[in-house]
Amino acid sequence: MTGSFDAVIVGAGQAGPPLAGRLTAAGMTVALIERQRIGGTCVNFGCTPTKTLVASAHTAHVVRRGAEFGIDTAPPQIDMGRVRARMRSVVASSRDGLEAWLGGMESLTLLRGKARLTAPDTVEVDGETLTAPRIFLNVGARPAQPDMPGIKGMPYLTSTTILELDRVPKHLVIVGGSYIGLEFAQMYRRFGADVTVVERGPALIPREDPEVSQAIRGILQAEGIAVRLDADCIALAPSSEGVCVHVSCDEGVPEVHGTDVLLAVGRTPNTDDLGLDAAGLSADTRGFIPVNERLETAVPGIWALGDCNGRGAFTHTSWNDHEIVAANLLDGADRKVSDRVPGYALYIDPPLGRAGLTEAQARAAGHRVRTASRPMTRVGRAVEKGETQGLMKVVVDADTGTILGAAILGPGGDEAIHGVLDLMTAGVPAEGLAWAVPIHPTVSELLPTLIGDLI
Template sequence: MTRAFDAVIVGAGQAGPPLAGRLTAAGMTVALVERKRVGGTCVNAGCTPTKTLVASARTAHVVRQAAEFGIDTAPPQVDMARVRARMRRVVEASRDGLAAWLGGMEGLTMIRGQARLVAPDAVEVDGETLTAPRIFLNVGARPARPEMPGIDDVPYLTSTTILELDRVPQHLVIVGGSYIGLEFAQMYRRFGADVTVVERAPALIPREDPDVSQAIRGILEAEGIALRLDADCISLAPGPEGVCVRVSCAEGAPEVHGTDVLIAVGRTPNTDDLGLEAAGLAADARGFVPVNARLETAVPGIWALGDCNGRGAFTHTSWNDHEIVAANLLEGAEREVSDRVPGYALYIDPPLGRAGLTEAQARAAGHRVRTATRPMTRVGRAVEKGETQGLMKAVVDADTDAILGAAILGPGGDEAIHGVLDLMTAGVPAAGLVRAVPIHPTVSELLPTLFGALD
């Protein structure tokens, strides 16, 4: 059986559904194919569940710190089953809302099943062929499984399976000291677990500048999280407590023993079973579908959006992918991925908000830079809240005064960074931010002072 559509979208993650909405509103018939759950990683195994857990963990932390604010209370008792139940309610509400919207979308045919490309203009789903002159791949990614010695010898958690825990591990060992690993590290430490983070690099989150990375390290160590950096020979084996992680570091014991281990070393695009070759496509060495700045693949009529194209692994970049494609197709625009200013956040507490380039990235790109750094101890709002860990950093082009990047590691850093992100998008130079009159008392009020102190 064959059915013809104006467009076929493979994957109902963060780019697929809104793109379907734009295309059907323009009068097109659209097939949206999803083999698992609508919402993709963000709703089901990423942003929504993890940030819900982060909120529960912060609540436990605040209760423990209550005496510092003059409030006496009993130590918190974490009921992980109830924490998980709350997370599931939030996830299900989000997923159900999206499914209801798609179900009422005129012109959309929702198809459940595994999709495979069988031609440049055709997709097969459970024996049925769907043809269309436009095919959009939005297949997302999954936790990476590294070729690590001993990984087949012990049960291990991933960023997806750990969401189903209804208990607090006695000692959680996390392999991977980047964004995913660190969020779970602080979260489970606050739930009451002993936590050790094992990282191959000599610093946490090595893509960040050393001063930011070191500040993050201080925040985590202050909460009792053990860090094993420069782990040059990581392997797994059964241990007396449950699992043994061999690290072979220059300092410290060569092994870490824990009850549970979380593997958090990145994500792998879901392109290996997509039948790319049948459509004349090939994934790159990391599994991504190569695209140009307009998100077009090498085959006319096929686009790749979201995590599978290697142009960004965030919900907001996936959403922006759909905006770029829809504007170019429906409005005759000339939008490109290169137009957007990169931004992201690390959701430890306090969070890190990042806009644009780090200092190291800016210098590597050939910029002559000016920088400024201020500690959170200089921010009145942070002092009042008793949350003075962290810093702010600005990076500006010394020749043009263009804002190249900024980091805010402190209370509300994930929100305050948008003041910089918006100005960068609008092309406002650093001098324009210096003239701003921010509201007091806020974290953002230090931004004009920060940019006015460039070296």
């Protein structure tokens, strides 16, 4: 097929389909190209499957703790075949719903195949040529595969391939102590595996403030997860058990032996085979496509959305990318990436919810700050649930009273943080939260208390 369209969207992740919906509703003809699975990383390899597995692992953990709540239960028996089947069912339902939505869009042509730019207004898909004055790149990212010593010829898992396991590893060694690695660490520990996390840096999730990072480490270690930090010479080698991970640490043995190894060391944009040069584009040193505040590339008529632009690596930022582009293109708006307040979550249990800047980031940006924090041992709701690990913290500009950021590591932290996100988005100063009358007993009710300590 050779044809002309008003717009071509490459990639059916979290930005592509809703953008197609906005464009077709505005009367445009749109071609949407996907070479793998509709829904991209989130639906197929990220949010949906991993949080489904987290739910199964949480259920096993609750059963084991029954006696603490006066309920005698037998130790849980983990059937990973059934756990995986449930995950696949949830993923399939999400993907099917998305495909049905796309199938109902008038003026949309959905193409399956590998897309490649051949000119600023031309895309080839498996030998077919499509032209359009507007091209939107939503090609996503994949697990990074580092060139570490010993990796060639060694079997290893990634955040994608580990989803296919129908067994519990005897000893899972995870290289990478950030968000993806830690979620799998706790998950598989709760499924019954011995787990060791190997992190090159001096702390887990080092972008967080030290007290948050330390609290997360304590949560994981309390469940029996071994943590090896300052591993500055990581290498893989065969072992009688399966795999040997060489490390160089200030403390502990110089190597860890496990049956399986998961590499959770970041993600790489899917831009290397996109033909960027033919369209006059180039990626940066990490493979991201540079964009401006409106998500426009250096070539007029080409936008980059989602993980491939380096301006956010989450489903919600990808979705917001489509909102920015659609509002500017169709509604005459002037929306920018810098308008959004950064927020994200770490889905260990209890989860971490993060809004805005950490204290360190705020100080580095030149703010004079005041902070307030409270351990979960002093939050009634956490005590009642028997989940007292973690803390909550808020960062406020000392001169203006503006809320700069907050972290909630505790029960429902991923939900409770939205109160702060919403206030920051609305531009409400900290004082506006101090006199709220929150519901008791909740975790969120302590936010006004924290703010009250600062004004």
